[in-house]
Amino acid sequence: MELNILAFGIAKDIFGAPSVIVNLDEGADTATLKTLLETQYPRLKQLASYMVAVNNEYAQDENSISERDEVAIIPPVSGG
Amino acid sequence: MELNILAFGIAKDIFGAPSVIVNLDEGADTATLKTLLETQYPRLKQLASYMVAVNNEYAQDENSISERDEVAIIPPVSGG
């Protein structure tokens, strides 16, 4: 499946765009997505940490992702 | 000496006036003043507690009072 990945904060700088498209197997889990992104964008690994959000919820590594999900990369937050 | 004693809150109600005049020996201490007032105004003893202020400072029982001091009865405070 083709997945559109939203990026915010420094992740947007790393991707060079507010979103990128990646190819993943349908039902792939969050850990697989992270590994793929870290291969394509090695600077992601230099972040203090980052999370993946699926449909506006923080996702765990084992959460599977489907094509209709809204997926976002959440670098360390710093609001307030 | 004649001392003018200021009263606030419920102490004003107990004295029936915003100030009363008492006769005390020059240099008498705060404890003596309290005993005198409690004799004249027994309802003072029914308060949860009360303090004496001398020149805008809380006074201890052993603090002596002179004629030029500003003396006030401070019932339990409830500001804020």
Place this chain on the structure above:
Amino acid sequence: METQIEIFETPLNTQSCIEWIMSPASGGIDVFIGTVRNATKGKMVLKLEFEAYKPMAISEMSKITQQAFEKWPVQKILIHHRTGTLQVGEIPVIIAVSAAHRDAAFDACRYVIDTLKQTVPIWKKEFFEDGKVWVAAHP
């Protein structure tokens, strides 16, 4: 380490307090606003009256702000207290504290209001439908 400590007989103004407390050196501001609640222990309150021993109250509030400056790295402290008759919903007290970092502002603001209620010679009389009472006077 600036303070603004005042007792007013007229309504307090939250906006002027916030304007005074804000500064480019601050990162966090905590503001406590006391308001007249419509009930005390389930009993309807009609209005309150506050009386202050004004010079001593100002002096005690000033001591509290000095203690707060010693305890926490805060920048400005404001205390405005109202006297006279207050209706339900009106504001008896505003405390505002600014600091570089929010923890100090929160800690100092809470210290100021907690200590004010223990030491500052101001008295509150609550008016109910069936009478009135000086708060905290009796056990």
Place this chain on the structure above:
Amino acid sequence: METQIEIFETPLNTQSCIEWIMSPASGGIDVFIGTVRNATKGKMVLKLEFEAYKPMAISEMSKITQQAFEKWPVQKILIHHRTGTLQVGEIPVIIAVSAAHRDAAFDACRYVIDTLKQTVPIWKKEFFEDGKVWVAAHP
């Protein structure tokens, strides 16, 4: 248990927050105002930029308010957060909490801002004379 949770691209208004949070049932209101400080770790700050993942940020802020209602007897909680470019002295965030008694208002207000800074997807970029940096991105 009312909430008002909003993200604005325009300047936040402390007065409208205070008007919304006040109520006859409240005795204590705590308001936290974050402001843009002129320096970070001794380095002069020129301006900040805040970016939000807006729908998720609203959802996470809503969770925080629900947690606060479960933890403390508070009545209303307001969270206003700003996005876009902010100059020194401007306000990125306002949290306001009302309660019958002040301890709950203080505790809940502090919980909301502390948790917001940990979980809500909003990012701050600091601009200095010699560059800019996304806060908290790197160890």
